[in-house]
Amino acid sequence: MTDNVKPPLIQFAGVTKRFGALTVLDNFNFEVAPGEKVTLIGPSGSGKSTVLRILMTLEPFQEGRLTLAGMDYHEPGAAAPFRASERHLRNIRSHVGMVFQSFNLFPHMSVIRNVAEAPVRVLGLSRDEAQARAVDLLALVGLADKKDHFPSQLSGGQQQRVAIARALAMRPRVLLFDEPTSALDPQLVGEVLAVIRDLAHEHDLTMLLVTHEMRFAREVSDRVCFFDKGQICEQGSPEAIFTAPSHPRTCEFLASVLG
Ligand SMILES: Nc1ncnc2c1ncn2[C@@H]1O[C@H](COP(=O)(O)OP(=O)(O)OP(=O)(O)O)[C@@H](O)[C@H]1O
Numbered sequence: 001m002t003d004n005v006k007p008p009l010i011q012f013a014g015v016t017k018r019f020g021a022l023t024v025l026d027n028f029n030f031e032v033a034p035g036e037k038v039t040l041i042g043p044s045g046s047g048k049s050t051v052l053r054i055l056m057t058l059e060p061f062q063e064g065r066l067t068l069a070g071m072d073y074h075e076p077g078a079a080a081p082f083r084a085s086e087r088h089l090r091n092i093r094s095h096v097g098m099v100f101q102s103f104n105l106f107p108h109m110s111v112i113r114n115v116a117e118a119p120v121r122v123l124g125l126s127r128d129e130a131q132a133r134a135v136d137l138l139a140l141v142g143l144a145d146k147k148d149h150f151p152s153q154l155s156g157g158q159q160q161r162v163a164i165a166r167a168l169a170m171r172p173r174v175l176l177f178d179e180p181t182s183a184l185d186p187q188l189v190g191e192v193l194a195v196i197r198d199l200a201h202e203h204d205l206t207m208l209l210v211t212h213e214m215r216f217a218r219e220v221s222d223r224v225c226f227f228d229k230g231q232i233c234e235q236g237s238p239e240a241i242f243t244a245p246s247h248p249r250t251c252e253f254l255a256s257v258l259g
Pocket residue numbers: 019022024042043044045046047048049050051210
């Protein structure tokens with residue numbers, strides 16, 4: 001009989017992360033399979049964003065092991081805090097896309113250049129190749145007609161859709177979303193969630209999301225993890241977590257956010 005279980009794409013093994021005296025992750029273990037869509041939910045300050053920021057190499061961690069597609073974040077003999085050379089971190093980062101709360105577009109570049117720039121500079125694509133890729137991705141997020149606009153000419157929802165296209169342009173192994181709609185006016189949230197929902201349903205991309213949008217988490221996730229004080233207290237299918245949570249902290253949290 002063949003074993004169909006794929007090795008994890010992401011593996012946190014006993015990771016500890018401290019900010020000075022504050023321990024945010026304590027011996028944290030977490031795996032994500034290729035193609036899986038996983039949502040982290042939980043109270044403010046529980047460490048959800050820190051997990052994404054570590055994956056994006058924006059934060060070092062002190063103990064344990066983290067791998068992405070078999071690549072170890074730490075290099076033997078490399079110095080703290082990252083215990084990896086800048087070159088090594090850059091290589092890992094090129095496989096990870098991240099969409100932040102604030103869209104962080106380059107204000108002086110047109111929309112198409114915002115999307116095409118990193119594939120040229122980091123991946124070495126020709127301008128023509130990168131622009132063709134950008135045109136396709138702008139069509140995917142419904143912004144083909146805005147390619148020559150500048151970020152200041154777009155709504156927040158449109159800017160966030162450009163940020164999604166920009167992250168996809170690097171063809172990442174994993175796409176991270178850190179509260180992608182928190183900075184948006186309520187009437188603009190839907191269009192961004194719709195783009196992410198389509199991506200989740202139609203692509204085999206691995207996605208890790210931190211969101212306070214519970215209905216959305218339920219719709220897009222293969223697995224929902226409830227986070228509290230740097231630990232996953234409970235995890236399971238959206239159905240299991242939202243309709244039959246078993247951990248008292250999950251029940252308390254969901255009662256507070258769902259009313
Ligand atoms: N750069 C930093 N320096 C010091 N403490 C930090 C730093 N970044 C985060 N923290 C602390 O680490 C803890 C976890 O923060 P994190 O942002 O990961 O939580 P979160 O679950 O994503 O919360 P939220 O839902 O509010 O974004 C918090 O207590 C936060 O104050």
